[in-house]
Amino acid sequence: MEPTQRKLKILEAVVEAFIKTGEPVGSKALCENLDFNVSSATVRNDMAELASLGLLEQTHTSSGRIPTELGYRIYVDKLMKRIPLTKYEQSRIYDILYPASDAPEHLLEGAAALLSKITGCVAVATSPPGEAAIIKKIRFIQTGRYTAMVVLITSTGSVKTKLFRCDFVITPELTEMFEKTMNERFSGVPVTDVTPAFMQSSAAALGEMSILMTNVLLAVNDAARDASVASAAVRGQSNFFTMPELASGDGKRVMELLSHSRELERMLMGADSKASVLIGSEIKHPALSSLSVIASHYKSTPECSGVLALIGPVRMDYPKIISALEYTSDIVGNMLSELIEYG
C-alpha cells in the first residue's frame, strides 16, 4: 500500500473512531484497530502530516487527534462507504409513510417525524413551493351561523382550509354565491398571482358586493397565500437536548430559526437530490455553525419538489444517516408523484 493511501485509511479510521466514541484518538489505540500492520510511530508520523494538512487537530499538545471540519469533509466526500438500508428497513419506512400519503403536508410531517426518530437528529421537511400550484377549485362550507370555511384545492394536490367570520347570518344561498363568484374569479389562477393588487382588482370587480364579502376575500387570500408559501414541518426538536455542542444560548436561536420557514428554506436551497452535507461552519447561519446539516431534494414532478433535511451534531454517523435520508427522500418523491398524477 502506498503511503498516501495509508494516510487516507488513517484519516478514515480516526473519523470513524471519533464518531463512535467521541474521544480523541491516539496513535496507539488506532494502530491496534487498523487492518494493516504498522507501528504506532508510523501512524504518528502520518497523523502529524494529516494534522499539518489541516485534516486533524488536537485539543491540546499531548492528546489524541480529532477530525477538523475539513477532515470530515474529505471523509464524507471521498472515504466513507455507503451503507444501503436493509430490505426490512426499507419496507418499514414505506409502511409507515404510506398511510400518510393522502395529502402532501401530511406526508411531509410523517417523513420528518420518521426521520427524526430513526436518526436522532432534528428533521425538517419543506413542502413543495406553491409556485407551480394553480387554484383548481374553491369551496365554501358553513360551519356556524356567522362562520364558514373556505376550502382551496390546488393542482398540486394541496388542500388549504381557512375559517372566517361574517357580520351577517350566512345562508346556503350565500355560500353558493360565494362559491360561484370566487371560482369565476380564482379558478385556474396560479396561487402566486394572488397578490394584494389582484385582490384589489377582485374587490373592484365585485362592485358594491365587495363590502359584504370582505371577509370572504380575505379568507380566500389567506388560503391562497398558505398554498403559495413553502411551509416546513419540523420534528424531533427534543433531540436538540442530546446535542452537547449546542451552547444553551444557541439552542434557543436554532429553535426559533426553525419556526421561521422562510429563513429555513433559504438555508436549505441548493441541496441536490443526492444528499448534500454541510459541516459546521460551512453552514452560513451562526447559530448552526456547531452542527451539521444533511439535505436531500425530493422530486416528484419537475416543478414539485422540496427538501428533506436533518440537523445533528457534526459528530454523527454520516453513512447511516445519509442512507436513511436518501431513501426516505426517494419514497416521498414517488408518493407525491402518484398523489399529483392520480389526484
Add this chain to the structure above:
Amino acid sequence: MEPTQRKLKILEAVVEAFIKTGEPVGSKALCENLDFNVSSATVRNDMAELASLGLLEQTHTSSGRIPTELGYRIYVDKLMKRIPLTKYEQSRIYDILYPASDAPEHLLEGAAALLSKITGCVAVATSPPGEAAIIKKIRFIQTGRYTAMVVLITSTGSVKTKLFRCDFVITPELTEMFEKTMNERFSGVPVTDVTPAFMQSSAAALGEMSILMTNVLLAVNDAARDASVASAAVRGQSNFFTMPELASGDGKRVMELLSHSRELERMLMGADSKASVLIGSEIKHPALSSLSVIASHYKSTPECSGVLALIGPVRMDYPKIISALEYTSDIVGNMLSELIEYG
C-alpha cells in the same frame, strides 16, 4: 411591627430578591433593602428561624439563603401582591387574540403563542374536551379524482377535517350519497359515542355498501375521534433552553411529554379557574420536578372549558405571570362563549 409579621416580610423579601437576582441572599444585603430598620443580626436571627421552619435553606453553611419549595408556596399563597395588568397590556392581549377567534383551536394556539412570548415560559393550551360535543353536520368535498375530505362540524364550534383516499373514482353523486348516509347516521350523535362498536354497527347498517365506504367511515371516525380527544397546543418550547435548572436529560423528556397531550392533560386536571400554582416536586411528573407549572381553567359554557398553563423555572416572577395568565384565560373563555353562542 410584631416579630412574626416581620419574619413574613423577610421571607417575602428573600423570595423577591432571589427571583430577581438568582443569587442566595445574605442578611446584610437584605436589611439594606428592607423598608423597616433592623440590624443584620436581627434579620439573621429571623432567617435562622425561617430556615428551621423549612422555608429557607442554604446552599452551604456560610452562604446566603434561598427559598425552599415551601417558602415559595407561602409566598405565592399568602405574601405576594397581585400586579394587575395595565389597561394597555389588556387591550394588547385582546387585540392579538381577536383575529384568532374564528375557531377554538386557532384561538388556543394564539393564546399559547402569546403567553409564551409575554412570560418567557412554555405555554400549553388544552382544547375543551370534546365530551360535550355533538356532531352537527358532516360534509364531503372532493379534492382529487380519488381523494376527498370530510368536514365534521360539532356543537362546540369545532371543525375537524380529514383527507382520505378511495379505490374508485369519486363523483359528485357519490359525495352527495356519502353526505346523506353519514348525516343520517351521525348527526346529533355525541362524538364520544363514536366508538369502535358504533362504527361496527354503522358498517352493518350500510349493508353491502359498507365495503365501498370503508375509507369514508374510517375518515369520519378519525374526524370524530379528533373532535372528542382533547388536544393541546404547545408554544415557546425554545424557552426551555433558557432554563438552566433543566438537566439536559430532563429537557428531552419534558419535550416528549409535551407532545403527548393525553398525559399532559392528566397532569393539568384539577386546575381551578383562579391560577393554581404547582411548585417543583409538587408536580408529580419526575421530569418536571425542577420546574413550576401555573395553570388556569378557562370557562365558556359549563361543559366547555380547558386549561391554559405555563411551565417555567421555579424561580419565576409569579405575580406578573399569574396576572397575564388569568387575564388571558378570561379573554379566551369569553371569546369561546361568543363563538359557541353565536356560532
Add this chain to the structure above:
DNA sequence: GTTAGCACTCTCAATGTCCGAGTGCTAATC
C-alpha cells in the same frame, strides 16, 4: 520508508492554602 526508544508536554485529579462572605452565638443594650 519504517521502527524503537526516550524525553517532553500537557491534562486531569488530588491536595493544600488563603480569602472573604456570611453565619451562629454571646454578652451588652434598649
Add this chain to the structure above:
DNA sequence: GATTAGCACTCGGACATTGAGAGTGCTAAC
C-alpha cells in the same frame, strides 16, 4: 424580652502545587 454589636467559626471558590498518565515529536538505528 427584643434588639444589637462583636467576634469566632465555617465553608466555598480561586489559585498554586504536585504526580501520574497518555500521547506526542524527534532521533538514531534498521
